[in-house]
Amino acid sequence: MAFANLFFLFVFLPMSLLLYFVMPWVAKNAMLLALSLLFFSWGKPAYLPLMLLLILFHYLSGLEMEALKARGSKRRARMVLITAVVFDVLLLCFFKYAAGFVGGKALPSPLGVSFFTFSLLSFLFDVYREKAPAPHNIIDFGLFATFFPKVSMGPIVRYADMAPQFKRHRFTWEKFGRGSRKFIVGLSKKVLLANTLGDTFYALSALPPKGLSACGAWLCALSYSLMLYFDFSGYSDMAIGLAEMFGFRFEKNFNYPYLSGSVSEFWRRWHMSLGAWFKEYVYFPLGGSRQGTLHTCINLMAVWLLTGIWHGTGACFVLWGIYYGVLIILEKMVLSKAFAKLPGFVGHLFTLLCVVVGWVFFFSPSPGSAFTLLGHMFGAGGFIDATARYYWASSWRLMLIGALACLPVWSQLGRNLMASGKKWFPLSLVAYGALLILCIAGMTNDTYSTFLYAQF
């Protein structure tokens, strides 16, 4: 079940909110868990027992680690951590990289396997490192593992961040209003921008890369860059907004990444929960940047290779990971000093160039087609042709709207309108209502629309 879906919008969400409100406080988390399990097993009910067993396995692992630490058996607690982490990683690899093959038959992946596995791993690490106590209520823990706003595509919420909210989260109309606005903004990003930009991207990517001129190839790469941003950040906004409607608070997952002045900054602003996860649970434990230049480079490459592989094992994802590893190492060692002496816009342009080139590896079906497209972006197929003229003429307005929508000015404007009191408040309500109606119209017209990150 996707958020940008009429069934979710008109049946699942209103029913969930209604059931949540009518439940007494003590049963609210249990109700949310039941709804989350329903969401998780929607379309794939066979995985419900698997999720229940995973909850039990991690819940007991957490309690065992805590009990062992309390009696001073740190070594045994460490063994519990290692075995549980290995189990999770093997399970992830089984579904993601071995295509779920058992006994000659294949199993499809459960919903959001990459995302919920990383959440469960964060739980194991956080309990072992005593950043959060082991859960003593399996319902709360089950809710952490399966909470429906985040289970399918994140954000990857860390256990230490969510655990304190189980007892404290409270519904308020203010939170509900804020969450609804975030949800509508996210839905608009997905339905009105990402899906429309997709028309340009899919039309151009269906053409042979060798037949594209530089202008056509750039339009293809730029439209994908905008589409992916609005698709994934739109989903994240919806997830964060939904959580807020139920009284939970998730950190933002995107922070205007295309305004970054360096590649490192871009990755601090893009899919922030994944970046933070790798930093906290891989980069720092490996030693981070404390053990000299060589070790820092090795650690960065390891993190970026893993980030690439997390998205998939295809050669393009591995190349994409290596590309960012090399870029970030170069930036740390050489480029940051050079850019510091140049005007600020140089860093911004360089970052945009690197990111758009990176997305070419991300969306290309093979390294060969990625390099062909890159070659054509830099002139191998001439500067402009009739195809590029046609597509630029038909989509430049959309590209401009997309580029403008990447700026923070709109959300600031929305916040100012909401905060401006009686005078502008009705106008902002009309604006959000109009956006919602436009989205519903878009969804009615376009009944099938998956999220790009759902495949990871």
Add this chain to the structure above:
Amino acid sequence: MNTKVTLFEGGRIAAAALIVLLLFLLAGNSPKGDIPLEGLESAALPLLKEGEYQPGDGRMLRRFYGLNPADYEGVAFYYPSTNMGVEELLLIKLTDASQGEAVEQAIGARLAAQKESFDGYGVEQTDMLNNHAVVEVRGRYVLFTVSENDQKIRQAFLDQL
């Protein structure tokens, strides 16, 4: 304290063992009427010619076949990576077996359009479309492929059912 740890450890190991057992059960006992589309896809995809195809999405499916993916339980679709390519794979898990006829017609129309596109100048492509295209509808499962390995793909598809 020791009893607690033993209980947690036993429960944890039992849960892990049950998860492994469950995976085997899910795979081994999946009824023939409910084969996951991903399994069919994993069996057929390696038989397509490397670099000749790319994954398609709902929009491309609508564009090429006039089919709406939301109408079906699952769709896996790969289309030629170049304008001169014909390598293609379409797997559909129907919501209801009665949809098979309409899907078969849509595939027929796509095949006819491709033949028309290459007629007169794309000798190899026309040969592929005439001699290496397979359409198979079995219960709720539909296969369409154009590939040099068309018969192997067909066999892989049938083996999974």
